[in-house]
Amino acid sequence: MTPLNLLTDIDGVAVGHATDLALGSGVTAIVFDQPATASGSVLGGAPGGRDTALLDPAMTVQAVDAFVLSGGSAFGLDAAGGVQAGLREIGRGFEVGPARVPIVPQAILMDLLNGGNKDWGRHSPYRDMGYDAFAAAGKGAFALGTVGAGTGATTATFKGGLGSASARSASGHTVAALVAANALGSTTIGDGPHFWAAPFEEDDEFGGLGMPPTFDTQMRLKGRTITSTTIGVLVTDAALSKAQVHRLSIMAHDGLARAILPAHLPLDGDTLFSASTGARPLDDPADFLDLCHLATIVTARAVARGVYEATALPVQNAQPAWRDKFPLPAK
Structure with a gap:
């Protein structure tokens, strides 16, 4: 395991948050020191995003300056504008003649019904929150x-939440995921504390409980008319083509399917972005298979960590967190 078990274990990647507990929503910005080769995959049936079409391997733009993950459903799409503003201030962006256009794809999740105060007036707060998340982006540990x-x-x-995990391949390349787990389905098995991602856990990162003696595979849903979305980012330091990066995003969706039951429903908007910083050459093409495998594993672990680390919102009738029902032992 790399030092922090976070997305920032990839050199050249910064992460920043803007959090409003009264609103019951927030924004996370993932900012690259240099434009990163990027792609992504949308496998949920009810997605919401901005500038996601350019991530198709057939499209012209190869690299992005940042990714944005946000709550707010479609209102949250304003957040990318705030991150763009911050990037523009420091001279970042795709060159179009004398102009520079920061490339900032975004995915949003549905959190409008969690009890937070969404009465924000004429304009949503997400553009300002996007700028704040960009301004807060830093290297090293993050919450x-x-x-x-x-x-x-x-x-x-x-209660869902934001999780992250990283791993290092045999060839020395690092792969890491950051996921906002907001699933229509369940990340835990039956009514107990065990996570579907338990076989992939490292160093008791989400409780070290292992697997239960029996399995309850009955479908548990947040609701049958409520949209939902798990969104995230998968990054590696391996030098990859846009097509290879796209394949990593597909493999990351395999991680969702190993951590959430069921995943990719018609009312989920499951969207995963992927990127390569290109810092380390991939000398043996066969090593790419290891990166695909690890993309699945770190995504599954990140989902479970997000739920394990979450705390209930400070609002009436808030959904309980995992640790409310299964308190952590005293150290």
Whole structure:
């Protein structure tokens, strides 16, 4: 395991949050020191995003300056404008003649029904929150759980949240994921504390409980008419083509399917972005298979960590967090 077990274990990646507990929502900005080769995949049936079409491997733009994950449903799409503003202030962006256009794809999740105060008046707060998340972006450790894009996240059984995990391949490349777990389905097995992602856990990062003696595979849903979305970012330092980065995003969706039951429903908007900083050459093409495998594993672990680290919102009738029902032992 790399030092922090976070997305920032990738050199050249900064993460920042804007969190409003009264609103019950937030924004997370993932900012690259240099434009990163990027792609993504949308496998949920009810997605919401901005500038996602350019991530198709067939499209002209190859690299992005940042990604944004946000609550707020469609209102939250304003957040990318705030991140763009911050990037423009420092001279970043795709060159179009004398102009520079920061490339900032965004995905949003549905958190409008979690009890927070959404009466924000004429304009939503998300553009300003996007700018604040950009301004807060830094290297090293960052908070998980009920923070940033995970602030208002919920699941079928427990409060959702923002999680992250990283791994290093045999060839020395790092792969890391950051996920806002806001699933229509469940990340835990039956009514117990065990996570579907338990087989992939490292160093007791989400409780070290392992697997239960029996399995309850009955479908548990947040609701049958409520839209939901798990969104995230997968990054590696391996030098990859846009097509290879796209494949990593597909493999990351396999991680969602191993951590959430069910995933990719018609009312989920599951969207995962992917990027390569290109810092380390990929000398043996066969090593790409290891990166695909790890993309699945770190995404599953990040989902479980997001729920494990979450705390309930400070609002009436808030959805309980995992640790409300299964308190952590005293150290």
